[in-house]
Amino acid sequence: MPMTSHIDELLARARLRREPYTAADIDAAATRLAARAAVRWDAPEEPRCPTPDTRNARGSADADPAGTDPADADPVGENALGKNPCERGAAHETPADEHCSGSGQAREGAVDESSAADDLQTLCETVITHTGALADLRIFLARALPEPSGARVLGCMLQLSEREESARFWWQYAAGAGDPAASYCLYLHHRALGEHGAADWWHTQHAQTDAEAGPEVEITTTLRILRALKPDDSPVPEPVNAVLHYVPAAVAYVDDDLDLPLPDPDFTDRVRALTALTATAPASSTPAAPVVGGSAEATRRTRKRKPLPERRRPRRTATGSTQSPAPRKADST
């Protein structure tokens, strides 16, 4: 394609003259910040909003089930990412006043970016651990066309593995086939990225596809209650964990011309093998084999990826060895 190289040429000539940023610049800035912080924190005339200090992002939602003002839960979220019209243009001045006076005007029904991200995490964890998830995934590629419910589960797994772009693709697939949970995932996904236009659009789609669902407040409240109920290290069933480790390595952009995050050819077989663990040995073996046994391409990608346990909620250590058991053996010899 000649156009590709055309863009590449343009981009190559787009480099800006970069004025260096020196250590001295950073030091000066740090001094400035310390000074500003000291002045503003100590100044008695600076009113703080009553709530943010005493409520953290996760606790507050539970105390506020009506979801009257979810944005309130997070001081930075509202100051910096805020929806308050009165805050417009005031970012370089003290934001506290506008913050207080305008907090009631947050976009109605809006979930702010950070709570959307939290909600999405909870929703994905719920989707992949619900009892039918693996069955959905197994059916996923067994048919001529992938099933929407399986695509939704795959999307959630990719999201939890920090493969947002690929997750979005599969949610879009599922949502296009009328899967309401997938459109809700997309709504939260775009909201979390601050892409409000797209978020609103998917929210509308969700409302249309899932007519009997309650108002959004109920969904967000449910997610928050779920989060509160779930201990941070709530166990993930071993087969789910196994698939969770396999999926990000197995789904990849095939090449530059076909821009779809497609699973490896043997994906179905491997998922079937992994989920068969449910019946045989629920928690005994770690899911190392499939990754190692995968194509060379998959193995290479796996090494480059950061290990999954960096997710907010630490998993049990047994699964940490998935990454590359072979090198570990090499180390010990």
Place this chain on the structure above:
Amino acid sequence: MSQELPRTATGARPMRKLPLDFEAFHRMYRPIYVHWAEIRLGSRADAEEAVDAAFEKLLRAWSTVLTKENPTAYAWRVLRHTTIDFSRARDRRPALIGEAAFETVALSQAVDPIGQFEESLSLYEAIGQLPPRQMDVMLLQFGQGFTVEEVAAALGITPAGVRSTVRHARRRLEHAYGVKRRLEATRPESAAQGKREDDGECDDFVRSGSEEGHADDIAH
């Protein structure tokens, strides 16, 4: 603004030290934040001010920021929104990204400066139409020459995520240029209308432009 230090003469108030982890975070990401904000705001001085404001917000809620699942990504959003606010306060439109065209290395070496300027102008304007994430990645990687790893670290995403974002962005740019060319080509003789297999993608591009506008509008 409060750029001056508090005068110690007035204060028994000892200067507060920054928390160590905040200080480290600040040191690590400030340069790339400033270089990004420079493109958005058009000057180093404004960039410094906006980045100061962003870091101050982060500092004021630092303990909350640290509880975020991905503090770096969160901080980037704070920076982004603060900077956009800042440019609004100064009555600037995001479209001013096009001003970067004055600052290209290529322009300073160009045989045909006007042609080079026009080329960069239209490219930066097209980049300014991309969705936020794609715009940020393109500005940092191609405008400021940061590596994929540096961009990934600053945005709190994986290098693979950066690469795939670049791929998407490049596609959109291709289509933007493709549409422009086709318009220019079809204007004299409308015969070339036969092959339009990628119309859907063009719509996609147009839609994304309005999305970005929307996101920015709502942001504040």
